[in-house]
Amino acid sequence: MASKAQVEKAIFEREGFRVELELFEKRQSLPPYDFSEMAPQRWKVSDWKNARLGAYRLLAKGVTIYVGDGKPVARDLQLGKLRDSYYAAAHGSVEPPQR
Numbered sequence: 001m002a003s004k005a006q007v008e009k010a011i012f013e014r015e016g017f018r019v020e021l022e023l024f025e026k027r028q029s030l031p032p033y034d035f036s037e038m039a040p041q042r043w044k045v046s047d048w049k050n051a052r053l054g055a056y057r058l059l060a061k062g063v064t065i066y067v068g069d070g071k072p073v074a075r076d077l078q079l080g081k082l083r084d085s086y087y088a089a090a091h092g093s094v095e096p097p098q099r
Contacts, residue, residue: 001030001031002029003030004021008020014035015048017066019064022061022062024059033052039052040079042079044078044079045065049063068084068088068089
């Protein structure tokens with residue numbers, strides 16, 4: 001079993017974006033986040049939630065997903081764009097440099 005912080009960290013390490021689980025109970029053991037690869041870039045946030053958070057559905061009231069600048073995701077965007085927002089927040093544009 002895993003703690004809330006361990007699951008959130010595992011999601012960030014595997015998927016490349018930060019989440020916060022809102023649990024029904026404060027101290028609760030959760031199943032580990034056991035996916036070996038990140039979800040496809042073309043999936044939307046809603047696809048990822050449906051496919052990968054099923055084990056937490058009865059344990060969490062909700063999940064907040066954050067873009068690179070630390071704000072909650074405002075709309076259902078593709079995971080590739082979500083992951084790009086972390087690069088953009090740290091390094092600037094995701095466009096290749098002009099030659």
